[in-house]
Amino acid sequence: MRNWQNKLGRLRLMGAANRVGIGQREPRTLRGEEGANLVEMALASAVLFAMLFGVFEMTLAFYSYHFVAEAAREATRWAIVRGSESCTNTPNLQNCNASGSDIQTYVQTLGYPGINSGALTATTTFLCGGIPTSTGATWSTGGCSSGAPNAPGNQVQVTVTYPFPLSIPFWQSTTLNVSSTSTMVIAQ
Numbered sequence: 001m002r003n004w005q006n007k008l009g010r011l012r013l014m015g016a017a018n019r020v021g022i023g024q025r026e027p028r029t030l031r032g033e034e035g036a037n038l039v040e041m042a043l044a045s046a047v048l049f050a051m052l053f054g055v056f057e058m059t060l061a062f063y064s065y066h067f068v069a070e071a072a073r074e075a076t077r078w079a080i081v082r083g084s085e086s087c088t089n090t091p092n093l094q095n096c097n098a099s100g101s102d103i104q105t106y107v108q109t110l111g112y113p114g115i116n117s118g119a120l121t122a123t124t125t126f127l128c129g130g131i132p133t134s135t136g137a138t139w140s141t142g143g144c145s146s147g148a149p150n151a152p153g154n155q156v157q158v159t160v161t162y163p164f165p166l167s168i169p170f171w172q173s174t175t176l177n178v179s180s181t182s183t184m185v186i187a188q
Helices: 004-019 036-080 100-109
Strands: 121-128 136-140 155-164 176-185
Touching: 004 036, 004 136, 036 100, 036 121, 036 136, 100 155
Parallel strands: none
Antiparallel strands: 121 136, 121 155, 155 176
């Protein structure tokens, strides 16, 4: 019986030798390396996702700038046909003889998806005296010495500002003020 157990023991050793290779030891792992791949993946993923969300946020910021530039142009176009003589020239025109507060209200009625229209600020200034020259044409938010600031031939300048909330993971959240200015000559 003992002879049979010795033969079985040799067969087991031969099987183990075939698996590992004759004269080689079984590979051993160093202690503490079991979770190294998991930690490396977590760190690399955090950096990758932060960069990815940063790209998304900057894309939204560019979208917001595009909207703000469009809103400034639209507000300026709206203002140039609503000058001091617009009620006379076009009797059925609504909001004729528009002021800066009317232009602010118009800008806040423009709606784009993803933009908080209530946070938009429109600042309107008028250039009294026509084209700016060295003779004294000045920008004014109020009245002009030579008549209404929104008289035909004067210029209107609308600056639209939007506070874009910039939020990138692992980065300090901040507000990015996006603004655009548009200037046109008042037509009526």
